[in-house]
Amino acid sequence: MKVLDDEKDKLLEHEYDGIRELDNHMPVWWLWLFYFTIAFGIGYALYYEVFEWGPDQHEEYEMEMAAAAEKYKFNEQQSAEEASFTWTYSEQAEVIEKGKEIFMGMNNLCFTCHGSAGEGLVGPNLTDDKWLHGCSAEEVATSITEGFPDKGMVAYGSGAPMPNEDVNALISYIGSLKGTNPPNAKAVDETRAKPCSIQ
Ligand code: HEC
Structure with missing residues (x-):
């Protein structure tokens, strides 16, 4: 197997079926993406689960129903009027x-x-x-x-x-x-x- 000079000290010990591995760093863009997902996950958990600042799915449902009632001019009082x-x-x-x-x-x-x-x-x-x-x-x-x-x-x-x-x-x-x-x-x-x- 041909190994370039500047790769020699990066070469790891193990070998599988002739395949060897270089100890390269993860690309910077990849690492930032990775850190971002961790930060996002923590932020998400705090926002929705810990402090409950954001609406959960039941609250979102209520909000959408209220918005629809507003949009279609539908509410209980009006239903009673409609019934008569x-x-x-x-x-x-x-x-x-x-x-x-x-x-x-x-x-x-x-x-x-x-x-x-x-x-x-x-x-x-x-x-x-x-x-x-x-x-x-x-x-x-x-x-x-x-x-x-x-x-x-x-x-x-x-x-x-x-x-x-x-x-x-x-x-x-x-x-x-x-x-x-x-x-x-x-x-x-x-x-x-x-x-x-x-x-
Ligand atoms: C996708 C097809 C479709 C559309 C659109 C539709 N209808 Fe109908 N309508 C039917 C069918 C099929 C029946 C028969 C139901 C049955 O067999 O009991 C029916 C039945 C009716 C009846 C009862 C008739 C009877 O003999 O008692 C009325 C009244 C009626 N429709 C009015 C309307 C009006 C007004 C609209 C628009 C706001 C409308 N329909 C839109 C398919 C449709």
């Missing part, structure tokens, strides 16, 4: 128009499953007199706010919640579709649907 909301099929043109915008919008995706004219596609026809889950304003609102996750419709169509006024606009739009007889109407599922006519 009176659902009605509005016949006001601007309410129906707003409902149509939501129905056709990318936030809630109703049209993708119920068709652009409510004629039905993956989801049932919303223009006829046969309903799976009832057609009272309250029942339709519940269909929207809770969805049918096991059938493919998540709450609010896409999981993106909306204020009760908007849900009410949406049901008003659906109410306005009654008897419109759109082309390509999806056939009624006679095994499940029951007669029901939106008043």
Whole structure:
């Protein structure tokens, strides 16, 4: 084995299958990285575990939930108000128009499953007199706010919640579709649907 002159005194005694080792120093960048991980580890342990300055995962969860409640204007008091909301099929043109915008919008995706004219596609026809889950304003609102996750419709169509006024606009739009007889109407599922006519 060829050993350079200036390497001779670095050569270690041991040898494995002809492989010998030089007693080189660790590269400086490597050592600093190593010291940094130690310092970071100590700092991390002190910050989160010893002094508990930083939030743990449960606290982070609470903070995120609070932020979401703020963002989506959702809190317990409001839930109580929402529970007593009176659902009605509005016949006001601007309410129906707003409902149509939501129905056709990318936030809630109703049209993708119920068709652009409510004629039905993956989801049932919303223009006829046969309903799976009832057609009272309250029942339709519940269909929207809770969805049918096991059938493919998540709450609010896409999981993106909306204020009760908007849900009410949406049901008003659906109410306005009654008897419109759109082309390509999806056939009624006679095994499940029951007669029901939106008043
Ligand atoms: C991913 C597809 C999908 C999307 C998006 C979707 N739905 Fe549905 N929807 C369905 C399916 C499927 C059903 C039928 C559930 C069943 O078989 O019980 C349904 C049922 C309904 C019903 C009850 C119909 C009845 O006959 O009782 C209403 C009302 C309704 N959807 C409204 C909406 C509205 C409004 C939106 C948008 C906010 C929406 N859906 C978005 C798939 C969807």
